[in-house]
Amino acid sequence: MASQASTAVPGLRALRRPSLTTPFALILIGGVVFWLIENLIKTPSDFYANFIFGATNGFLYALIAIGYSLVYGILELINFAHGDVFMLGSMMATTFVGSTVLGLTAGGSWYVLWPGIILALLITVAFCGTLNVTIERVAYRRLRNAPRLAPLITAIGMSFILQNVGLIWKGARPISTRSLLPQGSIFTIGGVGYTWSEFFVVLVTLPVLGLLVWLVQRTRQGKAMRATAQDREAAAMMGIDVDRTISFAFLLAGSLAGVAGVVFALYNTNTSYLTGFRTGLIAFTAAVVGGIGNLPGAVLGAMLIGLLEGFSDGLSWHALGSAWTEAVIFAILIIILVLRPEGLLGERTPEGG
Numbered sequence: 001m002a003s004q005a006s007t008a009v010p011g012l013r014a015l016r017r018p019s020l021t022t023p024f025a026l027i028l029i030g031g032v033v034f035w036l037i038e039n040l041i042k043t044p045s046d047f048y049a050n051f052i053f054g055a056t057n058g059f060l061y062a063l064i065a066i067g068y069s070l071v072y073g074i075l076e077l078i079n080f081a082h083g084d085v086f087m088l089g090s091m092m093a094t095t096f097v098g099s100t101v102l103g104l105t106a107g108g109s110w111y112v113l114w115p116g117i118i119l120a121l122l123i124t125v126a127f128c129g130t131l132n133v134t135i136e137r138v139a140y141r142r143l144r145n146a147p148r149l150a151p152l153i154t155a156i157g158m159s160f161i162l163q164n165v166g167l168i169w170k171g172a173r174p175i176s177t178r179s180l181l182p183q184g185s186i187f188t189i190g191g192v193g194y195t196w197s198e199f200f201v202v203l204v205t206l207p208v209l210g211l212l213v214w215l216v217q218r219t220r221q222g223k224a225m226r227a228t229a230q231d232r233e234a235a236a237m238m239g240i241d242v243d244r245t246i247s248f249a250f251l252l253a254g255s256l257a258g259v260a261g262v263v264f265a266l267y268n269t270n271t272s273y274l275t276g277f278r279t280g281l282i283a284f285t286a287a288v289v290g291g292i293g294n295l296p297g298a299v300l301g302a303m304l305i306g307l308l309e310g311f312s313d314g315l316s317w318h319a320l321g322s323a324w325t326e327a328v329i330f331a332i333l334i335i336i337l338v339l340r341p342e343g344l345l346g347e348r349t350p351e352g353g
Contacts, residue, residue, distance in 0.1 A: 025339050039315045046316055048190040054310020055303065056198045059205040060267070062302035063260035064283035066212065066295055067253035073293035074229040074249045075144070080155040081135055083280015084162035085254055089128040089261025090271040091170050094177045096120040097265065113180060117266070121204075125258035132254025133247050141243070159277075166273035176270035197267055204263050208256070209299065215252075216295070225249055229293075282309075282326075285333050291346025300344060305329060 040047045064086055071079045097120045139158050143151040181200050185193030216222040227235040228245045236242050264279070265271060282305060290301025312325045320328060336344070 028335065035318060036311065039311070039317045039319075042317050043315070044190045045192055046314060047311075048192040050310040050314035051307065052189075052192065052194055052198060052310075053314065054307035056201050056267070056306070057309060058303035058306025059201050060260055060263055061279070061283045061286050061306055062299045063205060063208065063256050063263070064280060065287040065290070065298040065302045066209070067256045068284050068287040069290075069293050069295055069298040070249050070253045070256075072287075073295075074225055074246055075140075076148075076293075077140065077151050078155060078284070078292075079135075079140075079253070080152075080280075080284075081158040081162055082132075082253060082257060083276040083283065084159050084166070085128050085132055085135075085276070086257040086260050086264070086280060087166055087271065087273065087276025088131065088162060088169075089124050089258040090265045090275060091166060091175065091261075091273075092124045092127050092258075093120050093262040093265040094175055094271060096123055097177055097180060097262075117180070117262075121259065121262045124262050125255045128258030128261065129251045129254040132250045132257070136247060136250040141246075163273055163277065166276070170273065172273070174270045174272040177265060179269050181266055201263055201267055204259065208259050212252070212256070213295070221245070221248055282329065285329060289333060289336050289343060291343030294343065294345045297343055297345030308332065 036047075064083065067082050067086075068079065071077055071082070097117060135158055139154050140151055143154060179197075182196035185195055186199055187194050216225060224235070224240045224245045225248065227238065227240055228242055232242050235245070264275070283302065286301035286305040287298045288301070289304060290297030290299065292298075308329060309325055312320055312328050313322045340346075
């Protein structure tokens, strides 16, 4: 009895010990909310414009961040080459929707423009999905049982290889495509118009995310992915083809990168061989903030990072400006990792992941 009491008391004290991080988190959140409210009151048009800009970028980051989470959730691998797969997808989309192949023009007939965009989307998705599966087969599969540092370094090396592929393919200068999407406003809020190009990002992203959720939650292949992510050895004993399931996860992640590449090319109208590094790094940050391996967390993290980027870039009252945006994003990442290492929606594991 004495030994039980001696072991129980420290446990009770650990549960009751107050955490110093909770007041700090509340102060930080309160400060950010106060800053946003002040900007909304002082310059509402700037607030609305940057909210739309940030939310649109958040949807784009979500497509890429989910790719990171899919691979990490099933293989516990951070695929740093994922951002460069997205970059090559944006180059492929620019090639097909520009004058090189399809020759689409702005203001053309909808029955020519939209089928052309859909065709470019299908080709880019197939290209990026196949590329990602090939990367897994060639570079990662033999390293599954290796120390974790080996596949991590391999992923970084593959990222540089794909960057150089983009450099050789399109050159060092940014490439651009025509602005094909309608330029008018759908509606206005606070005097700021919500354009068709911004709505295009949402129009593509939301159905893709919905289809992904259905596929993971309702289909047989999705159940195999969840079983493999939980325990690969047990999944194999239950008759699941683990190699095929992992390849399917890479196919999905690459397809999402392809969708993001098309959306990026049509929304931003320019890309370069370095696009994947910055955009992929921000999307990876979003996945970590939301909880790496958690799909809803990746979407939440992407929206938060997108809004933070928009507000930091464009708000006028006590905003640091675009030169400090990336520093602010990664400072928030560090703070969240300190306060909640598993991310906003992630689950705490024995390893602390």
